[in-house]
Amino acid sequence: KNEVEQSPQNLTAQEGEFITINCSYSVGISALHWLQQHPGGGIVSLFMLSSGKKKHGRLIATINIQEKHSSLHITASHPRDSAVYICAVRPVSGGGADGLTFGKGTHLIIQP
């Protein structure tokens, strides 16, 4: 069974700090998604990765396929970054059009 583990579960930091959220998974994958869930519940897709590194503004996502690990970094964190960050993976073996397995999320709070 494919497992997706995120760490930490909860993270509180001060404004301006560099934030790292980790995601580990147990099977070979074809893609990994990083999602952001706002306090109201809506979810926004941040990145989709299959290799290497992607950057968007202050957000950076990296993936190491061999180590089955991905990280999401936030530079110069701001209170508006407070949200739940969710990692989701799609196994190579498929399992349907969805086939996504989701982590439980990391609840991030950035204090002013």
Place this chain on the structure above:
Amino acid sequence: DGGITQSPKYLFRKEGQNVTLSCEQNLNHDAMYWYRQDPGQGLRLIYYSQIVNDFQKGDIAEGYSVSREKKESFPLTVTSAQKNPTAFYLCASSFRELNTGELFFGEGSRLTVL
């Protein structure tokens, strides 16, 4: 602007009643999905549809039903057979091959059974 619209945002239901959650997208996406989110758990797939007039059960389909009569619409009915329906429901869509595209989500619908 393109996006996914879910309604209602909040819904209260008495036990024994069926309720239908609406999901509409104007992104021209082929694939649509319904997920359930419970506290402390990852999202779980209820149903998905890759094309009009076709849909497949996900991991937790029991007690739910869907239809896909139009490309833009994928309503979810929570039936009285669903034993624990109180949850947050999220609709999503993508181009058919997830490997080549992002997943877009709606704002969610929170269902509470009284």
